[in-house]
Amino acid sequence: MTKSVATTQSTWVNFPQFLLPSILCIVVFGVILWTYSPKFTSINFHKQQLCVTPEKYHSAAKTVVAQNEDQNETIILIWFWIFGEHFDLQSCSSLFGIEGCHITADRKLYSVAHGVLIHHRDIRMDLSNLPQEPRPSFQKWVWMNFESPSNTPRIVGIKDLFNVTMNYRKDANIPVHESLVLTEKPEPFQIPQKSLLVCWIVSNWNPEHERVKYYNKLKDYIHIEVFGRPFNKPLNNTEYRTTMSSCKFYLSFENSMHTDYITEKLYKPLMLGTVPVVLGPLRKDYEKIIPRGAFIHVQDFSSAKDLADRLHALDHNKEEYESYFTWRKNFKVKGVNFPMEHVCRACDYIRKHHKDYESFPDLTSWYWD
Ligand SMILES: *[C@@H]1O[C@H](CO)[C@@H](O)[C@H](O)[C@H]1NC(C)=O
Ligand SMILES: *[C@@H]1O[C@H](CO)[C@@H](O)[C@H](O)[C@H]1NC(C)=O
Ligand SMILES: *[C@@H]1O[C@H](CO)[C@@H](O)[C@H](O)[C@H]1NC(C)=O
Numbered sequence: 001m002t003k004s005v006a007t008t009q010s011t012w013v014n015f016p017q018f019l020l021p022s023i024l025c026i027v028v029f030g031v032i033l034w035t036y037s038p039k040f041t042s043i044n045f046h047k048q049q050l051c052v053t054p055e056k057y058h059s060a061a062k063t064v065v066a067q068n069e070d071q072n073e074t075i076i077l078i079w080f081w082i083f084g085e086h087f088d089l090q091s092c093s094s095l096f097g098i099e100g101c102h103i104t105a106d107r108k109l110y111s112v113a114h115g116v117l118i119h120h121r122d123i124r125m126d127l128s129n130l131p132q133e134p135r136p137s138f139q140k141w142v143w144m145n146f147e148s149p150s151n152t153p154r155i156v157g158i159k160d161l162f163n164v165t166m167n168y169r170k171d172a173n174i175p176v177h178e179s180l181v182l183t184e185k186p187e188p189f190q191i192p193q194k195s196l197l198v199c200w201i202v203s204n205w206n207p208e209h210e211r212v213k214y215y216n217k218l219k220d221y222i223h224i225e226v227f228g229r230p231f232n233k234p235l236n237n238t239e240y241r242t243t244m245s246s247c248k249f250y251l252s253f254e255n256s257m258h259t260d261y262i263t264e265k266l267y268k269p270l271m272l273g274t275v276p277v278v279l280g281p282l283r284k285d286y287e288k289i290i291p292r293g294a295f296i297h298v299q300d301f302s303s304a305k306d307l308a309d310r311l312h313a314l315d316h317n318k319e320e321y322e323s324y325f326t327w328r329k330n331f332k333v334k335g336v337n338f339p340m341e342h343v344c345r346a347c348d349y350i351r352k353h354h355k356d357y358e359s360f361p362d363l364t365s366w367y368w369d
């Protein structure tokens with residue numbers, strides 16, 4: 001008896017608290033409906049064009065499609081945060097002058113996305129992590145990967161899932177890598193002060209790697225200053241730059257050897273005023289992207305001792321050493337702004353090819369075999 005009275009009382013006490021938000025909600029919803037109603041009509045038209053059933057649209061998707069009716073934007077959905085790390089979604093227009101992109105990480109927009117960017121590593125060997133809903137007819141999946149085949153796990157079942165590839169390889173649909181670009185006018189360049197002869201900064205030490213085997217031979221003939229976690233000498237970003245600049249030569253040794261697999265291990269020393277000694281693909285691969293006089297290739301020498309002799313000789317020949325920097329008069333290193341640049345380049349590509357059917361029927365043999 002007492003209990004029922006208490007319940008009734010509390011209901012009465014709570015009633016106005018429920019009422020106010022409800023009324024507010026109805027009013028706000030009414031305003032939204034009224035504001036967007038003309039645009040809903042055009043969504044229907046758009047939907048017919050895209051051959052997607054209207055029921056599939058989530059309300060978030062509706063809003064975006066409505067906005068796009070005016071702006072003609074290409075919607076790119078980042079399916080996974082790259083390496084699981086969140087980043088600020090910035091404007092492709094202000095960063096790279098790429099217009100007309102709507103970048104999102106909101107999976108609710110799957111049904112309206114023109115492109116879905118999928119980072120290989122984040123699939124984590126489990127295909128159920130990929131979108132499970134049917135792919136809209138206009139949508140392209142972009143396979144994004146920047147590790148070499150040796151360091152990229154093969155996933156059974158991804159052979160013919162993707163439409164477009166994004167990779168360091170020049171024959172990818174969307175190749176992304178650093179490069180040398182012409183300077184507008186000759187820029188003054190001063191070779192940084194040098195205090196070390198040969199340096200190597202390494203984070204992933206594996207005795208099976210070709211680069212470790214070569215290092216072990218080279219160090220018998222020339223002193224190599226080594227840094228990084230495996231040597232208990234980790235460097236933060238600032239130290240990395242100052243250390244790199246203070247070395248005459250830097251061992252730009254890639255972790256594995258594959259065509260076009262030339263990474264920031266080459267471009268960082270070039271940028272910071274050091275002469276790279278490269279181990280990776282063939283000299284002719286390097287010469288496609290940087291002048292032949294800008295680097296030293298281990299394959300130019302029949303033995304590690306010969307290489308060491310050459311480095312010692314250059315150490316004592318100022319003029320010849322400085323000639324490795326002549327490219328600086330006309331070119332500079334253009335870095336890559338990871339990962340926003342990749343996202344925006346994907347948008348640019350999808351936008352330019354939005355009318356084309358594209359599919360990548362055998363990713364597995366293209367990349368691994
Ligand atoms: C929308 O953008 C695409 C790609 O840039 C272009 O081909 C198309 O003509 C544009 N459509 C309108 C209505 O502006
Ligand atoms: C990097 O390390 C140096 C020396 O340990 C320290 O003085 C500096 O503040 C560090 N810089 C950053 C950006 O963490
Ligand atoms: C994307 O690729 C898939 C798989 O090959 C294919 O079924 C689909 O039609 C392609 N879509 C476009 C827009 O090219």
